[in-house]
Amino acid sequence: MKSSAKVEFGDFQTPLVLAREVCELLQRQRIVPEFVLEPTCGCGAFLVAAAETFPAAALRGCDINPGYVERAAAALHRAGASSRSRVVCQDFFTHDWESELLETSGELLILGNLPWVTNSAVAAINGTNLPLKENFLRLRGLSARTGKANFDISEWMLIRLVRALHGRKATLAMLCKTATARKLLRYAWQNDGRIGKASLHRIDAASHFGASVDACLLLARTGFASPMEADVYESLSAADPTGHIGLAGQDLVADIRLYRQLRHLEGLRPFQWRSGLKHDCAAVMELRPLANGTLENKLGQRVELETDYLFPLLKCSDLSNGRLTPQRLVLVTQRGVGGDTCGIAASAPHTWRYLQRHRSLFEARKSSIYKGRAPFALFGIGEYAFAPWKVAVSALYQPARFQVIGSHQSKPVFFDDTCNYLPFDEEASARVVADVLNSAACQQFLRSLIFTGSKRPVTVELLQRLNLGAIADTSGYGRRWQTLQRVNYNRASDVPQFELAMESATPIRHTHSASRNPAHYPPARRSRKKSPKSTSA
Numbered sequence: 437m438k439s440s441a442k443v444e445f446g447d448f449q450t451p452l453v454l455a456r457e458v459c460e461l462l463q464r465q466r467i468v469p470e471f472v473l474e475p476t477c478g479c480g481a482f483l484v485a486a487a488e489t490f491p492a493a494a495l496r497g498c499d500i501n502p503g504y505v506e507r508a509a510a511a512l513h514r515a516g517a518s519s520r521s522r523v524v525c526q527d528f529f530t531h532d533w534e535s536e537l538l539e540t541s542g543e544l545l546i547l548g549n550l551p552w553v554t555n556s557a558v559a560a561i562n563g564t565n566l567p568l569k570e571n572f573l574r575l576r577g578l579s580a581r582t583g584k585a586n587f588d589i590s591e592w593m594l595i596r597l598v599r600a601l602h603g604r605k606a607t608l609a610m611l612c613k614t615a616t617a618r619k620l621l622r623y624a625w626q627n628d629g630r631i632g633k634a635s636l637h638r639i640d641a642a643s644h645f646g647a648s649v650d651a652c653l654l655l656a657r658t659g660f661a662s663p664m665e666a667d668v669y670e671s672l673s674a675a676d677p678t679g680h681i682g683l684a685g686q687d688l689v690a691d692i693r694l695y696r697q698l699r700h701l702e703g704l705r706p707f708q709w710r711s712g713l714k715h716d717c718a719a720v721m722e723l724r725p726l727a728n729g730t731l732e733n734k735l736g737q738r739v740e741l742e743t744d745y746l747f748p749l750l751k752c753s754d755l756s757n758g759r760l761t762p763q764r765l766v767l768v769t770q771r772g773v774g775g776d777t778c779g780i781a782a783s784a785p786h787t788w789r790y791l792q793r794h795r796s797l798f799e800a801r802k803s804s805i806y807k808g809r810a811p812f813a814l815f816g817i818g819e820y821a822f823a824p825w826k827v828a829v830s831a832l833y834q835p836a837r838f839q840v841i842g843s844h845q846s847k848p849v850f851f852d853d854t855c856n857y858l859p860f861d862e863e864a865s866a867r868v869v870a871d872v873l874n875s876a877a878c879q880q881f882l883r884s885l886i887f888t889g890s891k892r893p894v895t896v897e898l899l900q901r902l903n904l905g906a907i908a909d910t911s912g913y914g915r916r917w918q919t920l921q922r923v924n925y926n927r928a929s930d931v932p933q934f935e936l937a938m939e940s941a942t943p944i945r946h947t948h949s950a951s952r953n954p955a956h957y958p959p960a961r962r963s964r965k966k967s968p969k970s971t972s973a
């Protein structure tokens with residue numbers, strides 16, 4: 437079983453064989469460092485591999501775990517590299533990286549594998565291994581309180597290192613989740629462009645780390661400018677790239693070269709995409725109608741409720757599998773974000789009593805977006821949600837398949853928050869838009885934008901980039917597009933929408949060396965004093 441300390445410190449030690457493969461790749465790329473820094477060196481696999489591959493380089497390793505520091509020093513001793521190496525016990529978060537990097541001169545290689553854990557996973561176990569300022573992406577309001585404020589610790593650390601380099605020439609070679617690598621590149625390209633040449637080399641995280649996550653070696657040269665794109669290789673040994681990701685506007689796209697050919701399909705957006713209903717209380721809010729006219733909730737309880745607040749519900753799997761006749765109902769307690777819910781007591785007393793009976797489940801909803809809201813409050817709700825026709829798509833599955841959904845038994849169909857949609861008053865308009873969205877041109881453009889393997893590939897932001905008019909022209913739907921009725925659902929368009937964006941490493945088995953050798957973790961941190969303890973290798 438994974439100990440909470442292993443979770444908190446994102447402890448996935450790199451097997452020596454993989455560290456050697458990475459160093460061989462660096463050697464093939466003619467990288468000859470004079471100084472190698474492993475900022476969270478663990479048991480020292482990367483330091484040993486670097487000692488073997490770069491016999492003239494000075495080596496420095498740091499880790500918060502004193503047991504690992506000793507092991508790394510001993511491993512370097514066995515590798516005959518004691519005299520040119522130093523391993524210290526120190527906390528990444530409190531360390532003065534600017535001074536450290538200023539002190540080093542010559543060709544610098546920052547090499548290794550940072551902790552694999554998200555800030556919310558650390559917080560969930562009351563851990564303290566976190567940067568002091570969590571909202572480092574400067575997210576505001578709802579974004580800061582939903583998935584967008586969740587980040588990988590390694591993303592924070594990588595950005596910290598890139599910032600500390602201050603535009604200096606160096607090579608960064610880090611194993612990380614592919615999503616983290618992309619986020620670092622996006623950050624660097626958007627902010628200061630200090631990352632020049634970059635590439636992603638996929639690794640098999642399941643076999644090396646027992647983690648079912650898309651991971652890679654991020655190789656980036658800092659200190660000079662180059663086109664903001666990175667080559668993607670299918671493995672560490674692949675000679676030719678299979679793709680090129682890059683920055684297009686404010687975001688990264690999966691295939692920058694295809695995107696450049698199709699960029700005329702991006703732009704003006706006459707419609708506002710919406711994400712589905714968010715209630716975080718499926719056990720009570722989602723019900724299945726039974727043959728005898730009663731309803732069953734997800735707790736297995738049979739209830740009788742007024743129909744006023746019940747609406748047909750579809751989920752992302754329904755949309756992707758083409759199961760378009762709703763089998764479930766959802767309780768919709770508000771007509772807009774912030775609306776009053778107390779009126780339910782008078783208009784639907786059974787429903788009100790049912791909600792009251794389960795009040796504690798609503799109050800236990802973890803997300804802080806519900807704090808200070810009306811009881812049984814929802815998000816992803818506005819007049820648009822009651823539109824009779826919708827073009828909906830699963831946010832979780834690709835390729836994106838757009839479905840036209842009309843009212844069911846005279847009620848508008850709702851979607852849960854794993855779906856995105858456009859609302860329409862008329863079927864004809866919905867059908868034109870769905871045809872445009874499912875056209876070959878649109879699907880090809882989406883392929884250029886969407887990263888395979890993302891947890892939530894089809895976001896509102898991504899859909900918002902589609903210039904449906906231009907796509908209609910390109911795909912032969914121009915005339916039908918001209919006849920389209922534009923519905924104004926802007927009344928609720930200032931209601932914030934949000935996405936749950938984070939990807940996490942899910943351990944599937946424990947084969948990596950750390951699980952065989954229990955670590956000596958430091959006690960939970962109370963203060964952040966800087967007291968580096970050095971172990972000469």
Ligand SMILES: C[S@@+](CC[C@H](N)C(=O)[O-])C[C@H]1O[C@@H](n2cnc3c(N)ncnc32)[C@H](O)[C@@H]1O
Pocket residue numbers: 444445446447448449450451474475476477478479480481482498499500501504526527528529548549550551552565
């Ligand atoms: C994914 S493991 C990788 C270890 C090593 N880089 C390797 O490749 O085998 C992450 C390492 O980060 C260390 N670590 C976690 N939090 C740290 C912190 N705040 N400061 C320094 N090291 C930390 C852990 O002890 C662990 O050894």
